[in-house]
Amino acid sequence: MKELRLKEHPILEVPDYEYISFYFNGEKLPARKDEMISSALIANGINVFGHHHKDGTAQGIFCANGQCAKCTVIANGIAVKSCMTKVQENMMVKSADGLPELPETNDPVEFEPIEELETEVLIIGGGPSGLSAAIQLGSAGIDTLLIDDKHELGGKLVLQTHKFFGSEEDSRAGTRGHEIGKLLAAEVMEMSSVKVWLNSTAIFVFSDKKVGVLKDGVYKLINAKRILNAAGAREKFLRFQGNHLARIYGAGAFQTLVNRDLVKPTERLFIIGGGNVGLIGAYHAIQAGIEVVGLAEAMPSCGGYKVHADKLMRLGVPIYTSHSILSANGGETVESITITEIDRNFKPIEGTEKTFACDTILIAVGLDSLAEFTLEAEAAGIPVYAAGDALEIAEASSAMFNGKIMGLTIARDCGVVSEDIPQEWYQKAEVLKSHPGKVKGYQNHKAEEGVFPIIHCLQEIPCNPCTTVCPTNSIHTEDGSLMAVPLYSGSCIGCGKCVLICPGLAITLVDYRKDVQNPIVTMPYEIMNYPVKVGDELSLVDVEGRFLLKAPVVQVIENKKVHTAMVRVQVPRELAKQVVSFIVQDASVSEALPNAIVAERASDDAMICLCERVSVGQVRELIRSGITDLNQIKAITRAGMGPCGAKTCEVLIKGLLREEGIPVENVVPNTKRPVFVEVPLDKFPNGTRS
């Protein structure tokens, strides 16, 4: 069978892996040593890991993050989450069909004594915010323990292969996310007062002021004087018909599979959500050689940065604004998607349905702060702080800043540091999280001579590496602020540094020096998996992907260090300033099926709780009978009682309550209880009471 793995990647290095064998339902399959069972299965083309015990429908990977248990398989007789369990030589893996059998193990259990540790500060989460805080605390010499449930530090940055926005000095803009993660982690490792525990999941902050942590499968208790919640966010899901099918998942799961595990989980992907996460997900897909059939966004324009959306459209990916998903169609796994245009009230417009063949649907419709550790610590009376996405959903650059602020705040509260928090830190944290602002027109370049950059970055976003990289200091934002759009004025020498650093791939150079009538345009290019060489005819497009003309490549300069090439074409003067890039994905990829598949409009068949298979209709009926308490809805339907602990359905039910016209203040939220993730009973060591 064909192995669905990335053999090359334009940004990521593909190491030489050692291979082992394992069995799935009796069949011998290859796996990479130390990879997760789920990735090994997906690389072998297996996407259905089991069947739900309630309705027998297929289940597969969903969160790829240990939170939901939909990826459960039976490994050597024991039900495990395949996304969190490493595959082993000759492991016998079976699909989890129905309720698993508990293995017959009658040997007595050994109980290790419980280990308790003291720390001044406990940081939960090793993403940009937790790491930035740790650097501050480490510099102040404060005894700090940072825990993260992953095998590697960096949080979501680990999955980000694109260049980051922001400014160079404050947040390493222009550097790729995963590299920023490594830089921060290295800095933290230098700090002698900071201890780092990887593969360590916080389970709960208990009322007796102890935090339960499962470290490498061993349960420990931490007595922390202060806690920083830097645990990030979780992705939201959507209600639509067929939302329970296998091969529907979030951007985080997708990026984990593609960018961390280097597997190719899909051939044809459709994306829902035009925020940065969805837009970037699409871009990462193309870099992994995956066809992106389209992207739908409910609002009239994408909420993510325009440069991201533009980049996609130029590659040939259609973006359907004012569109939403109507259904995922298929037997066990996704075979196609039906999208529909929606009106201003988000109601589908009949007759506008379009169906596209695809094998996977990515849901990227926003994030929700992981607030529970803050609430638990408050209830336990432990001073608690939050930073990054756990505090407020924003970009990594702002997470770094407010992590830094919180780190110093804690150091001050510990009485170790007395310096004030620089006022400008607050200002920067504020700017960096700004939503995109106004869209402006192009700068007017009268003189068509010499060489100069055309800046196709037309929307105000907090980003300016182009202004700091220019050796002749010729690029400035309109008013000098980070948010304003950059403008060129000065003396370009045609070095191309701005072309290479721009995270939006939104700067080209036009060089009239050789031939005023047919200037040379330099375009940045990062998708070397679609190779480009001198002589290739390119379909050149403008900023939003509109076709301009065909022209041959005259030069390709690869810059291996930044994984970006400069591709040069020679084009007529009238079009030179409009050329931004070229189409790589053929239009046939995005063709709709001749007939749209429109199921009966029974959107209430959609699942609202995937864990317990509770439909939207069941919950809607309760809401209409006057029940607005999530605990009561849970008691009656079991929505929220499954393995994920209401992490997915809570937001969906709240959305339904809103749709039914219930004011937020009348909604009683779910009571949050231990444990954060399911833990086998024998992980708990010798317990007594104090």
Next chain:
Amino acid sequence: MAKNYDLIIIGAGSIGLPAALEAAKRNASVLVIESEHGPGQENNKKAIGGVRATHSDYGKISVCLRSIEIMKSWHEVYGDDIGWMSNGYSYPAYNPKDAQTLQDLMKIQHSYGLNIKWLSPQDYNEIVPGIKQEGLEGSTYSPEDGSCSPLLMGSAYYFHTLKHKVEYRFNEKVIGFELSGDKIDTVITDKDTYVAGTVINAAGNYARQIGEYAGLDLPVYPDNHEAGITEPVARFFGPMVIDMRRAPGSANFYFYQNNEGQVVFCITPDPPILGIDNRSTSEFLPLCSKRMLEIYPRLRNLKVRRTWRGQYPMTPDGFPIVGRSREISNLINAVGMCGQGFMLGPGMGELLARIVFDELSDSDHRILKSFDPYREFTGMEAFK
């Protein structure tokens, strides 16, 4: 003008909900006042769902036998699934003394006609496969006891009371009574006042406080208990398992596999943790999992899904306090349900309705002796 009801029930919990349904079936106008935002949100939903009639005295046995009948036939009579299972109860004995105590108790239980038998260690292994055999003397087994979901049961009662026109005031707390002579004239809440023919105090944890509003001292002292539930797995053992031994930090502990396939478990802290505190402690999971795995290693790979904490509204002797007040003639107390309010609930609801409407039988009078509010509270139940 305050609204007038035949019956006002304080508390929509394990006791208040069944009482409301039974009273409403007699066409009484019933109001239930509940300080939480919905029905069953206090201790009712904290119960793990164990239901047994195999107690040691006439009162509890009779009420629970009736509860079992109601629960068992619920689906047939009312049409809703409440997850009832006749999976039985078992008390394995790991020392001769406990075996003796249990077998002595069985004699009393047999005298009440209860179906309970003594199983050899091997026979016990048949219904709880893999249970620790070392030191096992045998186990009681009462196959007609069982379990059901307190969440579903509470909701089912709630919806049927609505059909019978019971009114609810949620998010509303009773904060006092206006007394006139030996009667409650008005029930005062933080939002309104209501006039009632009869008032039932079914306020669970707060029963004592409600008593005080009527000048009574009801000895109800809540203590904290934590419980947990695992992922579901294919059914692998039958009955509720109760290990009655003491160990450092805990008295007994118990667990069973519910109708969803999930193992539900609970431990009794020793010494008790008095008061009301619903926050989870770090001690519960290590304490309880150790005791469970010691006698049942097979549970080791089972994953804990959720834990929670609630209270047993305890009385000094472990028996509920149920009956019409002598001092306040239209107040009926149905409080101090200890660790058994869920299983007592359905039977108790019917009994309460008979108290309200003066329909008590001889047997009822005998039952109520066990729960007499004016008893000495010095005895101790043979077996809690």
